[in-house]
Every structure is written in structure tokens, then in C-alpha cells.
Amino acid sequence: DLFTSIADMQLLMDSEKYIPTVLDKYIKQEQQRLQELKDLVSEYTVRNEKQMINGIKDLTNPINAFLMIKRKIFDWRDIEHHMKANGAQGFLQRLTDANYGIRQPTEEDLTGAAIGLLRLQDTYRLDTKELSDGKIFGVQSNYTFNAFDCFEIARAAYNQEDYYHVIPWMEEALERLEKEDPPTANKNDVLEYLAFAMYKQGNLKRALKLTEELFKNDPTHPRAKGNVKWYEDLLEQEGVRRSEMRKNIPRLSNDRPASALENTERTMYEALCRNEVPVSNKALSALYCYYKRDRPFLILAPIKVEIVRYKPLAVLFRDVITDSEIETIQELATPKLARATVQDSETGKLVTATYRISKSAWLKHHDHPVVARVNHRLDLMTNLEMETAEELQIANYGIGGHYDPHFDHARKEETKAFEDLGTGNRIATVLFYMSQPQIGGGTVFTEVKSAIFPTKNDALFWYNLLRNGEGDARTRHAACPVLVGIKWVSNKWIHEVGQEFRRPCGLTMHEQERYVGDLGGPEPRYVPNFSAHPKKK
Numbered sequence: 001d002l003f004t005s006i007a008d009m010q011l012l013m014d015s016e017k018y019i020p021t022v023l024d025k026y027i028k029q030e031q032q033r034l035q036e037l038k039d040l041v042s043e044y045t046v047r048n049e050k051q052m053i054n055g056i057k058d059l060t061n062p063i064n065a066f067l068m069i070k071r072k073i074f075d076w077r078d079i080e081h082h083m084k085a086n087g088a089q090g091f092l093q094r095l096t097d098a099n100y101g102i103r104q105p106t107e108e109d110l111t112g113a114a115i116g117l118l119r120l121q122d123t124y125r126l127d128t129k130e131l132s133d134g135k136i137f138g139v140q141s142n143y144t145f146n147a148f149d150c151f152e153i154a155r156a157a158y159n160q161e162d163y164y165h166v167i168p169w170m171e172e173a174l175e176r177l178e179k180e181d182p183p184t185a186n187k188n189d190v191l192e193y194l195a196f197a198m199y200k201q202g203n204l205k206r207a208l209k210l211t212e213e214l215f216k217n218d219p220t221h222p223r224a225k226g227n228v229k230w231y232e233d234l235l236e237q238e239g240v241r242r243s244e245m246r247k248n249i250p251r252l253s254n255d256r257p258a259s260a261l262e263n264t265e266r267t268m269y270e271a272l273c274r275n276e277v278p279v280s281n282k283a284l285s286a287l288y289c290y291y292k293r294d295r296p297f298l299i300l301a302p303i304k305v306e307i308v309r310y311k312p313l314a315v316l317f318r319d320v321i322t323d324s325e326i327e328t329i330q331e332l333a334t335p336k337l338a339r340a341t342v343q344d345s346e347t348g349k350l351v352t353a354t355y356r357i358s359k360s361a362w363l364k365h366h367d368h369p370v371v372a373r374v375n376h377r378l379d380l381m382t383n384l385e386m387e388t389a390e391e392l393q394i395a396n397y398g399i400g401g402h403y404d405p406h407f408d409h410a411r412k413e414e415t416k417a418f419e420d421l422g423t424g425n426r427i428a429t430v431l432f433y434m435s436q437p438q439i440g441g442g443t444v445f446t447e448v449k450s451a452i453f454p455t456k457n458d459a460l461f462w463y464n465l466l467r468n469g470e471g472d473a474r475t476r477h478a479a480c481p482v483l484v485g486i487k488w489v490s491n492k493w494i495h496e497v498g499q500e501f502r503r504p505c506g507l508t509m510h511e512q513e514r515y516v517g518d519l520g521g522p523e524p525r526y527v528p529n530f531s532a533h534p535k536k537k
């Protein structure tokens with residue numbers, strides 16, 4: 001699961017720095033060994049020449065007869081020893097020891113990284129060629145993909161039966177192969193995969209054409225000839241005449257497959273992540289900032305609060321966690337980071353979640369004074385009781401790391417959730433931003449269409465429950481995939497029990513909305529009652 005967290009990737013990077021010195025030492029030792037073998041070659045050549053000249057005479061000499069037998073035994077041992085004495089094992093061990101206990105990445109990790117990359121490509125609408133050229137949003141990086149890299153990405157998609165992504169990436173591999181000398185991938189392999197993906201996505205004529213090219217390149221290919229016939233037969237079944245099979249090739253068809261997310265939600269999630277959903281000026285004009293001074297301690301050290309949205313209320317607490325606190329928390333969490341797991345509904349086993357690609361850890365109040373201090377501050381920030389809150393959760397997102405749309409609170413039907421905690425539902429969420437990804441990694445609310453992009457040292461806060469205790473469906477939210485940079489967050493889930501006097505329910509069961517006053521701020525003079533989003537023209 002290396003790809004799920006940047007923290008592990010850093011260890012991976014560290015482990016690479018010993019490779020040159022260790023390899024260099026190995027090469028020196030090998031050169032020495034080969035030199036000794038070369039010396040043996042010359043020794044034997046000289047001896048052989050001598051024997052050629054002396055011929056049968058040597059054999060009849062008893063001294064030489066003895067020497068020959070001795071040589072056969074001992075010199076042979078020498079040769080065998082020198083040829084087998086490859087010291088690679090020891091050097092490999094040294095490299096493994098330098099891995100800080102993290103294992104060597106596997107094909108699975110590579111597949112995971114490729115899938116993360118494809119998610120980024122979808123969400124941020126990245127062009128395959130630009131991405132392969134190392135360009136992200138027009139910014140050129142120092143890294144580019146060769147044909148083999150594109151081939152591997154496509155193969156990862158293929159293994160997931162995701163033919164939608166196989167097509168552009170195999171096509172890119174083909175194009176790159178044209179320019180490569182020596183080529184990094186096998187063109188016929190690319191053609192075969194691409195042809196199959198074309199067929200799967202409904203491009204029969206293209207599949208036929210590619211397979212014929214494969215057959216032309218390698219008439220002995222074990223499947224090419226059969227596949228040509230198979231595609232021809234399929235076209236025939238569709239009523240295409242033989243003479244038409246290689247003509248009038250229609251536009252490429254390549255529909256994006258459905259995902260676990262419902263389509264409109266996915267579309268909104270991705271648009272919000274790209275920051276393409278504007279907020280109306282009217283809605284923006286109703287937002288303001290204030291100093292929260294409603295607790296004795298805060299008179300001297302007020303908290304900066306910025307309202308980011310009403311209905312449902314969300315605020316940003318600015319500068320509520322320092323760089324050094326962040327560093328401490330990251331250090332405490334790093335060794336504990338583990339991939340999020342969920343219970344498989346069929347087998348009941350714990351499996352890694354795919355809706356959430358990140359690694360997380362929990363930090364207890366007693367783990368470190370910094371954790372205790374942050375917990376105390378959370379009380380001052382939210383005016384809510386922290387005794388019943390969950391421990392502080394730390395999360396680190398890797399390449400394409402994300403969290404699909406979800407609710408933090410338990411819904412009506414989820415009667416068992418949080419049962420063993422005995423603290424009721426999750427009334428509110430605080431999300432500390434402990435880093436600032438360069439691109440992507442936003443926290444987006446798909447129902448109310450708002451996007452918040454992490455700013456380091458700040459914390460986002462929202463209530464998950466309405467004033468009458470019911471879950472607020474408008475809080476459905478997600479974490480966007482990180483495109484460039486690192487995303488560290490920590491969250492605190494605050495529970496209902498203990499809030500009876502701190503944040504009382506409404507006076508009527510219909511009272512729903514949360515007030516800025518609950519957070520020690522001046523109530524807005526008006527809250528826009530219109531859509532927060534500009535009308536479509």
C-alpha cells in the first residue's frame with residue numbers, strides 16, 4: 001500500500017540514496033573477481049600451448065602425470081569457486097537493510113499508483129499526451145513517461161477491465177514507440193491490448209485494423225490470425241460487408257464506465273474539485289469574519305473565524321494550529337499510519353477501502369502534550385464538549401488519494417453505528433489542514449456545491465446534525481484527489497452526548513439551522529435565502 005501515503009513514499013525515496021555506494025562497492029568486488037578469472041585464462045592458455053608442443057611426452061612423465069591430476073582437482077575447485085563467488089547476496093542484503101523496514105514495492109503497488117493517476121486524469125481532465133510529457137495544467141515538470149510507462153499504466157487499467165483508459169494510454173504508448181530508439185516496449189503487445197480494448201469499447205473496425213497490423217508484423221503470432229477472423233465474423237454478424245470492413249471507420253467510441261458513485265454526484269464532485277462551480281456574489285457578500293472572544297481565555301487570544309457558508313453553516317478557524325504542533329503530530333502519527341479498512345459485506349473480513357485512498361492513525365489525549373493542547377483548543381474553538389469526542393484522527397493522502405462523497409454522521413437506518421461508543425451521533429466535524437497541496441485535495445460538499453481548498457494551519461468546521469438532532473443531508477462531502485503536493489489533515493469527530501448545555505437543541509422540532517452565535521460570533525444581519533450559486537444564463 002505504498003501508494004496510499006506520501007509519508008511512505010518519503011521513506012522509499014530515502015532508501016534509494018544508498019544504492020549508488022553499495023552498487024559501486026559491488027562492482028569493484030566483481031571486477032576483482034573477474035580479473036582473477038582472466039588471470040586463470042592466461043595461465044591455462046600458456047599451459048595448453050606448452051602441452052601442445054610437448055604432446056604425449058608430458059603424459060609419460062610421472063612428475064607431470066601427478067601434477068596434472070593435482071591440477072584437475074585443485075585448479076578446478078579454484079575455477080568453480082571464482083565463477084560462483086558472486087557476492088551479490090551480501091550487497092542485496094545491505095540494500096534491503098537500508099529500506100528502513102519498508103518492503104520493496106510490488107506490481108500491486110504500481111497498479112495502485114497507476115489507478116491513482118487515472119483518477120487524477122478523470123477528475124482534473126488531464127490530457128494523456130500532456131501528462132506523459134510531464135505537463136500538469138501547463139506546468140512542465142522534469143519527469144516524462146516513455147512508451148513502456150504508458151504501456152504499464154494501460155495494463156493496470158486493463159487488469160481492472162477498465163478499457164476506457166486502456167485506449168488512450170496504449171495509443172500513447174504506440175505513438176511514443178515510433179520515436180524511440182531503442183524501443184522501450186514491445187509494439188505487438190501494445191497492438192494486441194489496444195485491439196481488444198477497441199473491441200470492448202465498441203470499435204470493431206479499429207480492432208480489426210490493429211489486429212491485421214499485428215499479423216503483418218508477426219505472421220506467426222499465436223493469436224493474431226484467429227483474432228482477425230473473429231473480428232471479421234463479428235463485423236459480418238453486424239451486417240458489414242467484407243468490402244466495407246476496412247473502410248469508413250467511424251469516430252472513436254469510448255464511453256466512461258459507471259462508477260460506484262451515482263452519475264450526477266460524480267459529475268458534481270469532480271467539477272467542485274476542479275473549482276469550476278462558482279458561488280454567486282450575493283452569497284459571497286453575506287459572509288464575514290470575526291474574532292471569537294466569547295470565552296475568558298479568548299479575550300486575550302481570540303480565534304479568527306471566517307464564515308465560508310450558511311445553510312448549512314461552515315466556518316474556517318484561521319491559524320489554529322502552529323507549524324511545530326503540526327510537525328509533532330505528523331511525527332507521532334507516521335509510524336502508526338495504516339490503510340483504512342472496511343468490513344466486507346459478504347465475507348465479514350476487513351478489506352482495504354477503495355472509496356477512501358489514504359492512510360490514517362489515531363492519536364490519544366495522553367500520547368503527547370501537543371495532542372492534549374489541541375483537544376483543549378478544540379473546546380475553545382467549537383464551544384463543544386470534547387470529553388465524548390473521538391480521538392484525533394490523522395490522515396495522509398498519497399498519489400491520487402481521495403475520499404468519495406460520504407456523511408460523517410450515522411444515518412437513521414444505521415442504528416448500530418457508534419453504539420459501542422455510547423456517545424450518540426457525530427454532531428460536528430473539525431478538519432485541521434496540516435499541509436497545503438499545490439493542486440487538488442479540496443474538501444467539497446456535493447449537495448450544497450461548495451469547495452474549500454486546504455490552507456495550512458486552518459481548520460474547517462461544520463455541524464453534521466440539525467438543531468433537532470436529525471442528520472443534515474446537506475453535509476455530504478468528499479476529499480478531492482491530490483494532484484500535486486502532499487495532503488495531511490487531522491479530524492475530530494464531536495459527539496452529541498455532553499452537548500446538552502453547551503449547544504442545546506432548538507425549542508421546536510422544526511428548528512433546524514445552526515447559528516453563528518453558537519460559535520461566539522455576531523449573527524448575520526441577513527442570510528441569503530436564495531441559491532448560493534449564480535443562475536445559469
Ligand SMILES: O=C(O)CCC(=O)C(=O)O
Nearest residue numbers: 403442443478479489491
Ligand atoms: O480530507 C478531507 O478533506 C475530508 C476528510 C473527511 O471527510 C473525513 O475524514 O471524514
Ligand SMILES: [Fe+2]
Nearest residue numbers: 406407408477
Ligand atoms: Fe468526512
